[in-house]
Amino acid sequence: MDILWNIILLFIALGYVGAFIRLLRGPYLPDRVVALDLISVIAMGFIVVYAVRFNQVNFLDVAIILTLITFLGTVAFAYYLERRI
Amino acid sequence: MREILIMTLMLLGAGLIFLAGVGILRMPDIFLRMSATSKAGTLGIGLILSAAALHFNEFGVYTRVIAIIFFILLTAPIAAHIIGRAAYFDGVPLWEGTIQDDLKKHYRITDHALLYSGEIPPEEILVPQKEADDFSEEPE
Numbered sequence A: 001m002d003i004l005w006n007i008i009l010l011f012i013a014l015g016y017v018g019a020f021i022r023l024l025r026g027p028y029l030p031d032r033v034v035a036l037d038l039i040s041v042i043a044m045g046f047i048v049v050y051a052v053r054f055n056q057v058n059f060l061d062v063a064i065i066l067t068l069i070t071f072l073g074t075v076a077f078a079y080y081l082e083r084r085i
Numbered sequence B: 001m002r003e004i005l006i007m008t009l010m011l012l013g014a015g016l017i018f019l020a021g022v023g024i025l026r027m028p029d030i031f032l033r034m035s036a037t038s039k040a041g042t043l044g045i046g047l048i049l050s051a052a053a054l055h056f057n058e059f060g061v062y063t064r065v066i067a068i069i070f071f072i073l074l075t076a077p078i079a080a081h082i083i084g085r086a087a088y089f090d091g092v093p094l095w096e097g098t099i100q101d102d103l104k105k106h107y108r109i110t111d112h113a114l115l116y117s118g119e120i121p122p123e124e125i126l127v128p129q130k131e132a133d134d135f136s137e138e139p140e
Helices: A004-025 A029-051 A059-082 B001-028 B030-056 B059-090
Strands: none
Touching: A004 A029, A004 B001, A029 A059, A029 B001, A029 B030, A029 B059, A059 B059, B001 B030, B030 B059
């Protein structure tokens, strides 16, 4: 069972690495915003997997807050991008 | 039995999140990247949350998980649409293999209104394909 948990966490970590490389490389600002969006979704998955692995129900509240903040941040970035030109 | 179901859902969700990471890294264009990340990311996080609900098996957890999944299903397409729209107005170039751009010459430059091309004077048509941002590196 332990090796399955390690495989799950490895998959999520590899997805995180891909999104982070896109965040660093760009090449445009909207690419980076999309990468940040994906990073927060992956962080949410990480938190939920951790909550199940160590039996902590309270971590699910963090996922709720992260969802709300991600959406607001993406909308704010998009508004800024559209007003900038 | 229940453990097997939980681990299967978790593995599927983690694999989909990994696919979202691969998609954002390998796709050639911001619009294709967005289509990869919003779909795969939403489905992956939904499967992981379902596995969590099955694992805890409490009323409060089911409620929270359903609320999170509903909210993600509601907001992920909206966020992708808003970012795609802003990127198109910002002049991010399409992939060179794109064969059709239906929005071309249909936006007015002053207020970004979507109109038929006959209604817009030619000098007010938004030309979306411009150079890169000042503070971005050179596009690859």
